[in-house]
Amino acid sequence: MRNIFLVVSYIGTNYNGFQIQPNRVTVQGKLQEAIHMLTGETVKVEGSGRTDAGVHARGQTVTFRTESRIPIERWALALNARLPADIVVREAKEAPLDFHARRSAKRKTYRYTIENTRIPDVFYRHIRYHHPRPLNLKAMEEALPHFLGEHDFTSFCSKSSAKRSHVRTIYDIRLEREGPSDSADGRHGVLHLYVTGNGFLYHMVRIIAGTLIEIGEGKRLPSDIPRILAARDRLAAGPTAEAHGLMLWEVEYDSD
Amino acid sequence: MRNIFLVVSYIGTNYNGFQIQPNRVTVQGKLQEAIHMLTGETVKVEGSGRTDAGVHARGQTVTFRTESRIPIERWALALNARLPADIVVREAKEAPLDFHARRSAKRKTYRYTIENTRIPDVFYRHIRYHHPRPLNLKAMEEALPHFLGEHDFTSFCSKSSAKRSHVRTIYDIRLEREGPSDSADGRHGVLHLYVTGNGFLYHMVRIIAGTLIEIGEGKRLPSDIPRILAARDRLAAGPTAEAHGLMLWEVEYDSD
Numbered sequence: 432m433r434n435i436f437l438v439v440s441y442i443g444t445n446y447n448g449f450q451i452q453p454n455r456v457t458v459q460g461k462l463q464e465a466i467h468m469l470t471g472e473t474v475k476v477e478g479s480g481r482t483d484a485g486v487h488a489r490g491q492t493v494t495f496r497t498e499s500r501i502p503i504e505r506w507a508l509a510l511n512a513r514l515p516a517d518i519v520v521r522e523a524k525e526a527p528l529d530f531h532a533r534r535s536a537k538r539k540t541y542r543y544t545i546e547n548t549r550i551p552d553v554f555y556r557h558i559r560y561h562h563p564r565p566l567n568l569k570a571m572e573e574a575l576p577h578f579l580g581e582h583d584f585t586s587f588c589s590k591s592s593a594k595r596s597h598v599r600t601i602y603d604i605r606l607e608r609e610g611p612s613d614s615a616d617g618r619h620g621v622l623h624l625y626v627t628g629n630g631f632l633y634h635m636v637r638i639i640a641g642t643l644i645e646i647g648e649g650k651r652l653p654s655d656i657p658r659i660l661a662a663r664d665r666l667a668a669g670p671t672a673e674a675h676g677l678m679l680w681e682v683e684y685d686s687d
Numbered sequence: 688m689r690n691i692f693l694v695v696s697y698i699g700t701n702y703n704g705f706q707i708q709p710n711r712v713t714v715q716g717k718l719q720e721a722i723h724m725l726t727g728e729t730v731k732v733e734g735s736g737r738t739d740a741g742v743h744a745r746g747q748t749v750t751f752r753t754e755s756r757i758p759i760e761r762w763a764l765a766l767n768a769r770l771p772a773d774i775v776v777r778e779a780k781e782a783p784l785d786f787h788a789r790r791s792a793k794r795k796t797y798r799y800t801i802e803n804t805r806i807p808d809v810f811y812r813h814i815r816y817h818h819p820r821p822l823n824l825k826a827m828e829e830a831l832p833h834f835l836g837e838h839d840f841t842s843f844c845s846k847s848s849a850k851r852s853h854v855r856t857i858y859d860i861r862l863e864r865e866g867p868s869d870s871a872d873g874r875h876g877v878l879h880l881y882v883t884g885n886g887f888l889y890h891m892v893r894i895i896a897g898t899l900i901e902i903g904e905g906k907r908l909p910s911d912i913p914r915i916l917a918a919r920d921r922l923a924a925g926p927t928a929e930a931h932g933l934m935l936w937e938v939e940y941d942s943d
Contacts, residue, residue: 440809487810507806519809550763553696553775554743558810 435506436494436526437462442517443487444557444675450481458482458518462493465513470499479532479539479682480631485674487558489542490521492682494532530684538602538683539631543624543640544676549616560640560676565617566647568606574646575604577656578626578639585663587639588632589671597663599635603627625680634671642669691762692750692782693718698773699743700813700931706737714738714774718749721769726755735788735795735938736887741930743814745798746777748938750788786940794858794939795887799880799896800932805872816896816932821873822903824862830902831860833912834882834895841919843895844888845927853919855891859883862899881936890927898925 439462447455451463462476474495482488501509506523514520546552546559547566578601585597609621624643626636642659645651651669659667695718703711707719718732735748757765762779770776802808802815803822834857841853865877880899882892898915901907907925915923 442809442812489810511806516812517809519806521806550767550775550777553698553773554745554814556698556772 432528433497433499434494434526434528434530435497435503436492436524436530436532437506437510437520438522439488439491439493440519440521441488441491442557443482443485445517446484448482448484448486449478449488449491458488458491459493461514461518462510465510466495466497468513469509470497470501472497472499477532479536480679482679483634483674483677486677486679487675488679490681491679492532492536494526494530496528532682535684536682537685538627538629540603540625540627540680540683541631541636542678542680543626543636543672544678545622545624545640545644547619547622549618555621557675558678559621560673562644563618564648566619566622566644567649568608568619568622568647570649570653571643571647572606573653574643574656575606577653577660578604582660583663584632584635584660586659586665586668587635587642588665589634589638590665592633594632597632599628599630599632601626601628604639637672637674637677638665638668638670640672640676644672645669688784689753689755690750690782690784690786691753691759692748692780692786692788693762693766693776694778695744695747695749696775696777697744697747698813699738699741701773702740704738704740704742705734705744705747714744714747715749717770717774718766721766722751722753724769725765726753726757728753728755733788735792736935738935739890739930739933742933742935743931744935746937747935748788748792750782750786752784788938791940792938793941794883794885796859796881796883796936796939797887797892798934798936799882799892799928800934801878801880801896801900803875803878805874811877813931814934815877816929818900819874820904822875822878822900823905824864824875824878824903826905826909827899827903828862829909830899830912831862833909833916834860838916839919840888840891840916842915842921842924843891843898844921845890845894846921848889850888853888855884855886855888857882857884860895893928893930893933894921894924894926896928896932900928901925 449458451457451459476493476495479492503525507520510520544559546561551561581600604626607623705714707713707715730751732749732751759781763776766776800815802817807817837856860882863879
């Protein structure tokens with residue numbers, strides 16, 4: 432028995448999220464189908480976590496067990512030949528049998544991309560949320576440190592969450608600007624929000640992004656964040672930002 | 688009567704090319720529909736030239752005449768609100784009545800993008816041609832100067848061309864590498880071929896790209912280009928590279 436670890440990219444646009452569901456097209460379902468085509472085996476692919484419908488992944492990670500003897504360096508190309516073009520296996524590695532894509536994960540990073548321009552770049556429309564009105568970038572940046580550390584993120588979690596604890600730790604949160612820094616008109620071009628933590632609740636990054644956008648619009652203040660966290664009430668935070676701006680960026684583990 | 692000039696970007700994937708055809712979804716058709724929705728007028732949109740099915744444009748240019756009094760600064764947003772999300776008007780300008788998107792054009796630049804990596808980046812699959820095998824970049828670059836200047840490009844033109852003359856002038860042709868320059872494995876990452884000329888024949892840039900790829904694969908030599916040009920025979924050149932790697936990059940005019 433072998434335990435195979437994959438790093439997978441996908442465009443989430445045409446999928447009902449990562450997790451397999453009956454009669455729905457899902458990334459997990461497509462991965463299991465490709466493995467079945469390749470090996471004849473019916474495997475259970477375990478992801479580092481779910482991604483919602485329409486959410487993308489640059490570095491989703493999965494593990495699965497197989498009896499197949501296919502050499503490890505052949506898996507990525509062999510699976511890619513059997514996957515739809517919007518799912519790509521970037522890397523395959525042999526893992527110890529006790530390694531698990533979700534349980535062994537130490538840190539996860541999500542990226543939320545806002546295109547703050549008058550006119551959007553059509554070639555990125557599938558992976559950027561277009562926000563044409565000016566944003567106060569300084570105010571958005573001032574809000575970020577309030578998210579750092581361990582907090583109860585109930586206010587930044589969909590009400591439909593079934594998790595027992597809403598306490599999570601944010602290790603790093605930052606806004607990076609892509610391209611030219613001219614903002615004479617109050618618009619800032621492409622902004623990437625990177626959030627790294629030990630785990631994320633349902634809609635958590637999208638609600639953080641939606642709340643930061645309201646701060647950028649002047650509807651809230653950076654100093655409102657501690658109060659929103661303390662409220663432990665979803666209604667205290669801003670709206671859930673659209674799915675297509677979100678990407679599971681990276682999942683980190685203790686060692687190779 | 689006004690003459691309006693637009694710069695338009697589009698993802699060509701879901702269109703039967705730029706030029707309007709009965710019962711086909713085309714970019715020109717969508718632009719005319721959007722103008723009709725906005726002004727009530729039935730206009731003829733004149734493009735700087737056609738793009739084939741599946742070919743993209745960053746800077747296609749068009750002109751059309753209208754009686755509408757909508758201020759020029761409102762056209763881009765008003766049309767974008769009426770266009771599908773994969774067509775975006777980037778800019779609108781008032782033009783003299785004798786200005787014509789095609790007849791007034793002085794130089795055009797096309798870009799052909801080759802992703803020379805083992806595994807493609809899924810987020811760019813719609814605009815890059817993925818070529819996984821190593822390429823000899825030096826040989827490809829050596830071939831480029833042979834295209835410069837005025838030549839009869841019959842060998843680099845689809846046989847279905849109905850143009851009287853196949854003589855065109857190439858002002859500039861270059862290969863630019865995007866991102867890291869590590870090529871330890873003989874692969875060169877993302878390569879953009881930019882070709883600027885006074886006009887282009889049917890499939891011309893795609894046949895140049897297909898021929899350069901064969902040079903990169905070692906199937907032809909850089910010094911073959913003069914002989915291919917002299918043959919004035921489509922069969923002398925390489926294959927037509929796939930449409931989705933091609934983008935009409937820019938159309939230049941004499942003045943603003």
